[in-house]
Structures are given as structure tokens and as C-alpha cells.
Amino acid sequence: MSNEIILEARDLVKEFPALRAVDEVSLPVHRGEAVFIVGPSGSGKSTFLRCLNMLETPTGGEVLFHGKAIAGSSASINHYRCKVGMVFQHFNLFPHLTILQNITLAPVKTGLLPEKKAVAEAIELLERIGLADKAKAYPMQLSGGQKQRVAIVRACAMHPEVLLFDEPTSALDPEMVGEVQNLMKELAAEGMTMVVVTHEIGFAAEVADWMVFMDRGKILETGKPAVLMNSVNPRIRDFFSKVI
């Protein structure tokens, strides 16, 4: 862990016609940190995460990457997204492509890697998650846990500096949650900078460097898991008493 701030939200606001989903949220993320965002449903966690990747266009405030604000031009956003990967709740693998093609498509087509190199790296990644034999298979033929692990290595194939996870295990059958969490733990241990939105408090407590509690579009408190989970704030106490 270093003191370098790699990604930072400053007074970020996302307003929908009838709702202020994200309300002036500021959050610095240092290199190598695993930041876990928790909180009740509808608290704006996912919207905030999606704003970090510009999948939702913020209506106020800014996102800084290496201290520079992400400009509005689509080219600079595309370039930024190459460096900041995203893992979705519903995996969003490309069903018309093989597992190998799912992983190599982005690095090849964005010009990050030549095809040969991309394939070699993809096979290495698949071997690492024990799915090398599925390289030629299609997403339909994989279990939920396998799909999510492929989605994670698909994001990794772009050599990202930050990975964003949007409730990565909530669409999985319980017996498959473990395999995905183990992969995320490994990545965290290797020093990948991660921002994770999750409902799995136990997992968050185990892996998080920082835990962020969001409610009604605002960050109520940020702290080490052990500290946050023993917060004096009644809302936070109430939440943890219900989920643990």
C-alpha cells in the first residue's frame, strides 16, 4: 500500500428526475487498496460505483484518475475505461463468443496487445482459474461461478489499474459464492486496487482495507472494518445487527 491516490471521487452527485441517488460523495482510493462499499439497498452504492466508471454520467462533482479529472470527451472516457475494469452482478459475458474470445476481444480490438500475445495471456489467466479446458466453450455452457470468474479475468486482461465490482456474488447460487470470493481475495492479496459493492459483510470484513458505509446517497462513515462495524452511529449499528 502506498499513499498515492489513484482514483478519487470529489463531491460526486448523480441526480435522477425524482431522486438524488448519489449526494456529494467524496472518496479517495489509494493504490493497492481494497475498498468495500456496504449499506442498505437503495443507498446509492451501485450508482456511485457506476459513476466511477462513467456508465452513469455524474450530474455534479468529478472523478479524478491519477489526479486528473475525467474529461467529457468520449475518447478520453474510453481510454480511462481501459484502465479501470468493471465486473457486473450479471457477469455480462458475450454469449456469441467463446470464453477465449470473450477475454481476448478487448485487448486485441483496443490495440492493447497483438492477438498472439492476448491469446497467450488469456490462456494463462484461464489456467490460473482452472478453466483452461473451457477456452473453446461458450458462456451458456458454464456455471454461474465459472462465468463470474471468466468475467473477472476478462477485466484483468486489459491490465487495469483499478477493478470495480458491482455486487459480484449476489446473482450466484450459494455454493458458487466461495470460488468467486477466493479469486477476489487472491487479486487483493496481489495488490490489485479494488472498489467493491457488496452485501457479503463477512467477506468484506475479511478482505477490505477500508469499509465505506453509504446510506441515502451519502457516505455516513469510512473506516477499518473492525472500527466501522462497531460504529456508534445508530443507523450503522442497526444495519450490521440485521445483516450479521
Next chain:
Amino acid sequence: MKRYILTILFLLTLLLPAYGAGNKPVLRMVTSANFPPYEFHDNNTIVGIDVDIVREIAKRNNFDLLIEDMKFDSIIAAVQTGKGDIAASAITVTEDRKKMVDFSIPYVTSRQVIIVPGDSLIDSGKVLKGKRIGVQHGTTGDNYVTENIGEPQRYDDASMAITALLKGKLDAVVLDYEPSQVHAAKNPALKILEEPLFFEEYAFAVAKGRGQLLAVINQTLSQLKKDGVLTEIRKKYEKHTEEVVKNVTEEKYTGIAGDFYTNFVKDNRWQYLVDGFYVTIAVAVSSVLFGVLIGFVVAVIRSTADQTGKLKIANFFCRLYLAVIRGTPVVLQLLIIYFVVFGSVDVDKVLVAIIAFGINSGAYVAEIIRSGIMSVDRGQMEAGRSLGFSYLQTMNLIILPQAFKNVLPALGNEFIVLLKETSVCGFIALQDLTKGGDIIRSQTYNAFMPLIAVALIYLLLVVIFSKLLEILEKRLKRNE
């Protein structure tokens, strides 16, 4: 603005290569070649009294002759818009027509007669009121019956009216005298009433303002009358009529085999179907490819506008295009493109058909593909964008391949519809499969065989295509 467009069109016509291959100027004759003995198809060429006279005019004035076959009701429009120089199609001089075109001196006096079944009780024009009368659409017989007797049944060509009469769908047919003789000769069950309905004069028509051409035609016609060539030509076709009668009565085979022989084998008539088949395939396949191209572009613009709020102006034009094309019949679009858009330009009719049907099909394909794009999960676009792809890259690499697979059955359906819609090509005198069948029918006066044959060929095409589509769908499904 209008003058500007006209100037551009004028310059375009200058850029076009001179019409015709030879050095001689070309005389373009438009006719409706289903009117024996004035104009009809014989051994895959168009012959007849009008053709011979115009050929003589061309020869004596050092023109190359080019004959174009189209529907009778398009002929006047064709010379007006410059698609042809001279309309020669047994056209009767009427006051209404004089307002639209200039007529030559008459070259023949004819009469409209009444054809009835041999056992009919109708014996003169006076008892026609209230009867079912067939006419050829847009002819003077049509006008006369409409004004003096009552609404007639209007057919595209005389032989269709005759066929309807033979099948008992009509009580009488009003037709020019000479073709009536051929029809009566071919069909002993019919007779021509001796007393004509009325007399009339035939003349050639040219566009207004072409006085020079008209003078040349009139001068030559006078010569032809004087030196007896006109009479010779008419005699020649009287002989032809007699031969037709002889052929009909001395047919080699009888029954279904005989019908088959007359409709397809004799005079190589099958060639009309083969030629028409190629035109139909060429038009259908090319225009579906053109349509898919347009459809993809329009669908992407529409979806992009819907999802991102960009491309507002392009989206407006796409919506306008969809509204206009889907809101008007394809046959009108075809006619407008031929007579208005390419009105003063000489352009291959297959190309005109491909453009018209391509633009038409594009509108339907666009909405099919757009529905395919919308059927792809939103998460696919987000996943693509999150990996650093631009909107268009994500569209091309991720959304469109999935959308295409989803809408393949609908696209196949659109092709099948298009294939059959091309059967209206005959309206611009393009000889497609349906028109090929029409020509055979106009020669043999047999509705059953050519219609069934054409229908079977369409059916076969659709069955084969459906099978190919099924195989393609299965191959694409393997991915899942």
C-alpha cells in the same frame, strides 16, 4: 431551388453516354406488345403492324430503332417524360389524349367491336347495358363503355379479358377489330358481332414540343400511304392472322399435354420464364442486400438516438424515411422512381427495380434490426463500454452480431415477402418472372398453365430459400 435541380439534371444527361451503340440517332418506340396483330411477342421478338410501320419510318430517316414494351396505360406517360420518342400501340386519337401528347396523322381507321360467346343472346351494342363487359384498361373501348354504357371490368391486357370471357366471368368484351379477329380465330367458342360499337382512328403519339420529329413521322406516313407500303404491311399481318388460325386448328397435341406444349414448348416460350426467373432473382437478391445495408445504418442511427440522445437530425430523417416508405405501396414507389426520379435519365430498369425495392425493403429491415438491437440485454452494451470500446465498436463487435442472430427468421421472412413483391416489376416493363408468364398468357390465351407454372416457380424458390435459412440458423445456434 427548382431551377438549380433542373440544371443539375440537365448536366447529368449531358454526362451520360449517347444513347445507343451506333453512330445513328436512336428512335425509341414504346408499345404494349399484347395486341396482335398491331404489336405482339413472336419468338422472343416484338412484331406487328405498328412495329413494321415505325421500323419503316426509322429506316427511311436513318434512325436506329429501339423497342420498349410496357403496360398500355404507361405509354402516354412514357413519351411525356421522355422515356420514349414515339408511342406506337394502336392508340386511338381522343380529345383527352390530345391534351397530353401530339398525334401524327392517322394511319388506320379501325373500329371497336363486341366479342361474345357463340351462344350469347347479345346481338348488338344496344343491349349491353347492365351486362358484365370486359375492356383493356385505358383504351378507347374502356372510355366509350364507361361513358355510354356503364362501369366495365378493366383488364391489364386484352387476352386476360378474353380469358375471363371464356371462363364465363364476363358477358362481352369490347376490343379493337383486328386483335378481335385473332382472338376469335384462336377461340372458336367466341364470335364477333358484325355491327361495330364505334369507329376510330389510330395514330402515333410524341411528346408535346417535338414538332420536328412529328413532321418527319407525318411526312413518312404520307409516303408510305402513297407507295402502298401501308397496305402491304396490313396484308402481311392478315396472312399472319390466317396462319395463327391454321396453327390453332392443327395443334399437334390435345388436352393437358397440348396445353403444356403450346404454353411452354412451342416457339420456345419457356424462354420467357427462364429470362424472367433470372431477372426476379437478380432484383430480389440485390435489393435485399441493398436493403440490409440501409437497414443496418438506419437501425443503428435510430437505436443510438434512442439510447444516447445524440444524432437527433439524422434520426429525424430516418423516421421520415420509415414513415414515407412504409406508408406507401411499393408499386407506387417503383413507378415514382422510374418515371419521376429517373424520369429524364436513361437508366437500366433492373437497376431501377433494385433501387426501388432496396429502398423499400430497407425500411422494414431497419425496424427488424432495431428490434433485434433492443432485444439484446442492456448489460452487453455496458460490458462492452466498460472494457474501453466506443459506442460504435460495441455495436459492431457485440450488439449487432447478437441482434442479427435474433432477427434472422424475421429477415428471412422479409426476403420472402420481397421476392414475391418484385412481381410488380411489369409496371415499368421489366420482364420478370410474373411478366414472363403474362406474355405467354397473352400469346396462348390460356390462363391456367402460365399462372400455375409461375406460381410453382415462386413456391419452389421460397421452399429452397427457407431450407437454406434453416441450415444457417442451426449453424448459428451451435454457439449456444
